[in-house]
Amino acid sequence: MELRELECFLVLAEELHFGRTGERLYLTQSRVSQLLRALETRIGARLFERTSRRVALTPLGESFLAGLRPAYDALKGTVEEAREAARGVAGRLRVGFQGTADGRVMAAIDAFQRDHPGCAVDITEIPLSDPFGAVHRGEVDTAIVLLPVREPGLALGPVFSRQRQTLAVSVRHPFADRSSLSAEDLADCPLVAPAGTAPGYWREAQAPAVTPGGRPVPRGPLVTTLQEGLTQVAANRGGMLLCRPTADYHGRGDITFVPVTGLPDSALGLVRRRDADTARLRAFAAAVAAAAEAR
Missing domain, CATH: 3.40.190.10 (Periplasmic binding protein-like II)
Structure with missing residues (x-):
């Protein structure tokens, strides 16, 4: 099974459009069609119904998507963890904050960069009106937001700065x-x-x-x-x-x-996507927790 075929299937299942799928994967439409045909040949049945007007998953395609998505995400996460373990905490971390990057936030960022000089930190303000959107959309890797957090796709922690x-x-x-x-x-x-x-x-x-x-x-x-x-x-x-x-x-x-x-007291919490547990994020969460405890 070719990984590129699976990637093509997953993106096409999201877009339901060959042109947009090709744009996301930097492929031509004909190459997208070729990869999909190869995958369907391996499986032995059609995964999409395709007409001149619409693209839709077949019942088998729906079932295949439900089983493939968590397995693909787990595989991708394993590869990313191995890559990060090989190079240490490096690269770039995008941190969102609401309202004010005050002393608590800056102390955590300073401590993280002191301990991990190979990782640059970008700091971005996120709107008060949309606390979780930037994390959901992948515009930031993690964000410090006001509680409560009840988003099924997000992991929360640490929680800190409980205040009247x-x-x-x-x-x-x-x-x-x-x-x-x-x-x-x-x-x-x-x-x-x-x-x-x-x-x-x-x-x-x-x-x-x-x-x-x-x-x-x-x-x-x-x-x-x-x-x-x-x-x-x-x-x-x-x-x-x-x-x-x-x-x-x-x-x-x-x-x-x-x-x-x-x-109830106000409180802040660090959130990230559940499918994005990396060494950088774990190290930053530890820095936030340590800064909060020190204050």
């Missing part, structure tokens, strides 16, 4: 003079909330629709970035829940941060 929540409000807001708030007080303040493609459970955790006692919380502006949210807060268009370190980092004269009791 604060409510960011304009200095003109009635809450600005309060020394603290209860979660029930949120019913009297529209909450700035993440927009976009973030999962519903995650958006609810950052801007709950109801208080723990069941009182509805008014919905404030929808934003895609932390800075956009803080600008809405400064304009007195709503409050925004933030952890204490983020509040301290973004201190400014037109916003005050009031502690809130009765809410």
Whole structure:
């Protein structure tokens, strides 16, 4: 069995288009057709139904895909692990972060690069409104995001920086003079909330629709970035829940941060795709855990 034939089948099963499959594999359409015919000859049956208008998996093709995908991913992972073991922790690691790459994040990156000078680290901000998309799409290798994380395709760990929540409000807001708030007080303040493609459970955790006692919380502006949210807060268009370190980092004269009791602590976590467990990622996770423990 030729590995290239299997790769061609897997990509064609995703694209269902010979032209796009060829583009992804840097092959001509005729070469894609040739590889597919060779695979179907080995198996002894058609894996795709092909007409001038559409390409679709046959029932046998569906079954073959279900069995092949995990086996191919495991084989690819084994080869990658062997390659990394041979050359050590090297290459390039792309790290995403939400909002702020603060002292905790930078301490972990500095420690990782000190211990693994052969591995370069690219640092990329990911939108507040899309905490997991860049990891799912392979745009970053790992990301530090706000919890909760309930994505079946992502692995979580370590979890760190559990902190009490604060409510960011304009200095003109009635809450600005309060020394603290209860979660029930949120019913009297529209909450700035993440927009976009973030999962519903995650958006609810950052801007709950109801208080723990069941009182509805008014919905404030929808934003895609932390800075956009803080600008809405400064304009007195709503409050925004933030952890204490983020509040301290973004201190400014037109916003005050009031502690809130009765809410779960905020926490950060490192996420990666479950099918992307590499030596680089394991070493970086260890650096994050060590930096968090040191602080």
